[in-house]
Amino acid sequence: MRASLNRRLSLLTFVLVITGILLFARLTSFQFQLDMAAYLQRLASSNYRTINDRFPERGRIFDRNGELLAANTTEYRIGISPAYISDKARFARALAEALGEDEERILRLASSRAPYELVTRQPVSAEVAQKVARLNLLAVIIDPEPKRIYPHNSLAAHAIGFVGWEGHLRRGYVGVEGGYNDDLAGQSRLTERSHIPFEAILGEQPPPGRDIYLTIDRSIQHLAESELYDAINRYGATGGTILIMNPRTGEVLAMASYPTFDPNVYFRASKETIRNPAISDTYEPGSVFKIVTAALALESGKVSEDSTYYEGSPFRTVGGRRIYNWDRAAHGSQSFVDILVHSWNLGTTWLAVDVLGPTEFYEGLRRFGVGQPTGIDLEGEAAGILRLPNDLYWSDSDLATNSFGQGLTVTPIQMLSFVNAIANGGQMMQPHVRLKTVDGDREYYAVPTAIRTPISADVARRITDIMVQVVNIGEGKQARVPGYTIAGKTGTAQIYCATCPGLYDPELSIATFVGFLPADEPRVSILVKLDKVGRFASETAAPAFAQLVKRLVVLMNIPTDAQRAELRAQGGDTSLIAKR
Template sequence: MRTTFNRRLSVITVVLLLVGLVLLVRLASFQFNFDINTYWKNTNRYVQVGDEAPSRGLILDRNGEMLAGNTTEYRVGLSPVYITDKEGAAQKLAQVLNLDEAAIYKAVTSKDSYVQLTSALISAETARKVDELGIFGVRLDPEPKRIYPQGSLAAHVIGFVGWDGTERRGYVGVEGDYNDDLAGQKLITEESSIPFDANANTRPPPGRTIMLTIDRRLQYIAETELQKAISDYKAEKGTIIIMDPRTGEILAMASFPNFDPNTYTTADPKSLKNPAISDEYEPGSVFKIVTAALALQDGGIDPNTWTYLDKSVYMLGGAPIQNWDRAGHGTQTFAQILIRSWNVGTTTLSVEVLGLRKFYDGLKRFGVGQATGIDMEGEASGTLKEPGISLYWSESELGTNSFGQGLTVTPLQMLVYGNIIANKGQMMQPHIRLATIDGNRVIRAEPIPVRSPISPEVADTIRDIMIRVVNEGEGDKAQVRGYTIAGKTGTAQRQCNECGGYDPYYNNVSFLGLVPGDEPRVSILIQMEKVPDYASQTAAVVFSELAQRLVVVMNIPTDAERAVLKAQGGQTDQIEFR
């Protein structure tokens, strides 16, 4: 019996020895295979709550070309206590990072638990080289970086991403207006506090991708033509906008000076805002299309029979109003007011045909003094002083407002007014988003009708007169071979602070054009500031050169081709981009 007991005791002893041996082996494994990451991942100690930002959504043009994307850069840090070969680590890191070896040695011999090695971010390629060194205790923290592969192209439309003190967010343009969609939702996670532990098992879903109405090719054409025009005509700045008047889509929106969103911190802060939607200026004679349309809509006149006496001076509120040539021209027709751009003519319409209340009510129907509501951050509303409401309104402004002086608009607002005429009296909401892509879902932005300030008949009449402006009037330099063009010039005096009033030497010039003029598929606004010449000699020329390139890219048929299509019963309003 004692023998049996001793035998059992021996077995138990052997088992205990074996268990002890296993424990010693495991302990040795922890002692000599110093994989601190594995250790802490297999324990629940020192757990903290953190949040992880998702990858920001892309911004694409209407054809899927990337305008804004993401890359990853890295911040280098280390925990000195875990680095055994300190001299070797300092030497290797100095070579890869191109840093002073002595400074790195000071970091690796520090008594601190964690040292950030460099404040500057390193590229993914450099981070790979650091990782290949195999130095235990070195930490690479990924930092998302927004990139703009097209450089300055469409910079004012896109905007940029910056740091607001607590997080990265979009500023101005699409980055600003659609920041919540692009940024996505942060993921709250639990992660180890050990400096070089990375819990990458769960990633937050990326932000939504925004596809724009912009066509990169048209944007490039607009920007190159604008820069050439500013150089040729010695302008201070300028804007070109191209739209589809039927849908409100922005096909291109260019302004100069511009900036590169990749390096926005080095840009002039004034260049970061989008002049196309934020600059307010007096539009001048291009605004006469609004006054003329209101006269037909609310004034009860027949454009085919109505005439007026064009005097050399029209006195209103004690102020003289004159034509651009300082002359009177006798009996003139309704159409000649736009064709020859007579200030006395539009003053006659606003004062004698419409009257104060109808004129200002009509301007508000067109949206003068009201922001368009475009889906871009930073839009201004323009200014309109109203009688009985605005403190500084004077009677003479009933006349000067009729030809675009004494009120201000943004370039986008002015083009929206032209779109009403192009689109048979229907105002469409201007927009920059074509679609939102959320995973496998594509959410298209549908065209939104706003209101109809004028009837289709009035719109067609004004548009037909705008064709005559180009064919026989002040806009003749806007002609494009093979195409009917409708348009209106605008030369406005510019406010000059140093002059104490209007600038006697320089003008703000613009041209609003429709292609084709009789069946508008595209509307274009050319606007330049501080130009020493008239719009008919500058902005109209820029329009022509731009439109010649645009009709090729957009595959817009010539007048002759459209005539053949109509004869064959085909559609002429379906434009396919090449």
């Protein structure tokens, strides 16, 4: 009886001790956050679950009218879970037939002990993936892999950019793809994936990246590209750029450069081709820059349109350097207007050296933003070079050469922005290519912003009038388009010689024409730049500009001067026309 009692007591003590230990362990787990259950669950899960970074669908890129410029499509990777295959031979035969792969190889993979085997070396198309899906094989895993495509191939390639790889991650490079990569890419999300065929892990899909609508108009872009290509062929240039902007808002309507590339196969293009010349390539602008010097001179109030200077010699020496006119001749008494109309280097030298002086001249250039990036929302913008009087390599001759656009460098987008300031009553608007961003059902518009006011509205108007004369009676005559009043300026910039280091090329130059129209109500500003041509801009870039404008006015619904006058007579408001 006593023995039995002792046995029972021992058993009870044992049970109580075990219970006590369990309770103590549980208590400790609360105290020290030891979540054994979660740990064990994780441990168990790791055998049949994997955690992956799930990337959202990349945002799309549209033109200003909603035409798709960059889209997403899908390719597929086919994998298998060998453990779920019962009849391996039959499985291999069926899959090999659907994929067009080697049956032996698939059989070998199906016999593997690994939890997962990748069957396709390269992603397959949706059609092939569907064919595999129709086999209804439990062990087959079809993994979609996103692919970026550009339906218009090389259209606006420099502005759009491309999507490439950075390690194992996709990333946008160049243009909008690079500049707005964070918006387009969206946020990835960690998701679990089960290897158990019937276990559904319902994770939320990461929201897609934001869509971006550009200010670029696909039709205008296409026109710019085809006209550029024609001009390059016609004048024997090696490349070129056409920029079309709305000077009132800073919107870029077209950004065409040649040579270009197809972003669908970006890896076939060279680095030089991929770089966007409109914002990344700097060059000495030449005579188109004279409008900046002239505007600064008028702004100083020290000269007017009636002011004159005298050319008694075909050259003038400044800082030990001889400055000539483009025709290497002296023309006697010349007016301020003649400086732009006939593009006299000696005239702008007079303005910079005698009228303004280095301090006022360079302060004015800084006001225009020379030597500073415009801040356009594209990746890879260059600032250009402007040497100032205190800089090591600046010399007195720079003051003269800078006045007619030599000895300093700008990008095409900078040059057109300077012209835009004149077209827009002295206010320079922030150049931009993003019209709006769409995030789900929310839309965020880019607000046009004035970034500089280098000159007054009055000076802008007066310079415009002179630029109209440049086109009507001056060097820019070939840029004329019947029915339209155009303000413009030609520029033939010397380039450094490839075969004679340190000297300018005696044959080749960069021909530029910048202009805007209608001159009294500017709707569009244009820069045409042709690289390494053997003729003056007045014979190359100017007629190319005219050719472009003839078709552009139709696309942009810009009425002729006569039509605008008639519309105004009928009570219409022509300032509202051509807002696209």
